[in-house]
Amino acid sequence: MTRRPLIAGNWKMNLDHLQSIALVQKLAWTLKDASYDPKGVEVAVFPPFTDLRSVQTLIDADRFTLAFGGQDLSPKDAGAYTGDISGAFLKALGCTYVIVGHSERRQGHGETDEIVNAKVLAAVRHGLVPVICVGETEEELELHGTSAVPVAQTKAALAGVPAGTPVVVAYEPVWAIGTGKVATPETAQQVGVAIRAAVAAVLSDDDAAETRILYGGSVKSGNIAGFMRKPDVDGALVGGASLDPTEFAGIARFPDHVGA
Numbered sequence: 001m002t003r004r005p006l007i008a009g010n011w012k013m014n015l016d017h018l019q020s021i022a023l024v025q026k027l028a029w030t031l032k033d034a035s036y037d038p039k040g041v042e043v044a045v046f047p048p049f050t051d052l053r054s055v056q057t058l059i060d061a062d063r064f065t066l067a068f069g070g071q072d073l074s075p076k077d078a079g080a081y082t083g084d085i086s087g088a089f090l091k092a093l094g095c096t097y098v099i100v101g102h103s104e105r106r107q108g109h110g111e112t113d114e115i116v117n118a119k120v121l122a123a124v125r126h127g128l129v130p131v132i133c134v135g136e137t138e139e140e141l142e143l144h145g146t147s148a149v150p151v152a153q154t155k156a157a158l159a160g161v162p163a164g165t166p167v168v169v170a171y172e173p174v175w176a177i178g179t180g181k182v183a184t185p186e187t188a189q190q191v192g193v194a195i196r197a198a199v200a201a202v203l204s205d206d207d208a209a210e211t212r213i214l215y216g217g218s219v220k221s222g223n224i225a226g227f228m229r230k231p232d233v234d235g236a237l238v239g240g241a242s243l244d245p246t247e248f249a250g251i252a253r254f255p256d257h258v259g260a
């Protein structure tokens with residue numbers, strides 16, 4: 001089983017729709033100049049909702065081999081939910097993916113495991129691949145060790161998801177997000193193995209073998225290779241560095257520096 005690595009850029013609340021066009025153009029050109037092979041590595045961007053239509057139009061018009069997705073979605077499909085965005089709308093815009101359960105939403109918007117699960121189910125209902133973010137805080141790391149929280153969050157997020165459903169899980173230690181501190185590749189591998197076992201327990205062994213497990217937390221072009229050498233790390237969810245197209249393209253070109 002070979003899993004196509006995924007390098008995903010979470011722009012968070014940065015870049016308006018005009019800036020999004022400039023970034024996607026520069027990213028696509030930089031990747032092209034570097035002879036990027038989309039068959040070998042998938043690259044996806046996650047712009048703010050207000051940018052999605054511009055990004056979609058540009059990617060379609062210029063036939064860029066970039067995927068894109070939303071940063072969140074409503075657990076509901078439609079109705080009186082002011083400010084929420086339905087997975088149906090994201091699908092209609094051509095989104096492949098949607099991020100669910102990012103720690104900034106768990107912490108800043110009170111998203112519990114139950115809410116994250118409802119959002120994962122909504123994504124699946126609308127044919128979107130959820131990029132499920134899991135990870136422990138520094139306190140949780142001290143209390144429970146390395147894998148306990150990511151495993152529990154993975155199992156909770158996947159409850160009720162039918163076997164055979166494509167999902168992506170991103171292990172993002174909260175203490176590594178936007179801090180410049182990174183987990184070691186060995187830790188990412190250890191947690192990747194534990195998350196894969198959790199996917200097998202809730203979905204199936206085949207799903208576990210196919211599920212891409214990403215590492216996220218202060219990934220840069222200078223440290224991606226160490227992670228990508230690990231067999232259970234299948235890509236990266238990148239925040240800050242995804243706002244710099246040259247740096248992000250450098251991360252996507254990790255095969256150039258992973259070596260044999």
Ligand code: PEP
Binds near residue numbers: 179180219238
């Ligand atoms: C993220 O927000 O998902 C993230 C990993 O951020 P950063 O790369 O900036 O640590």
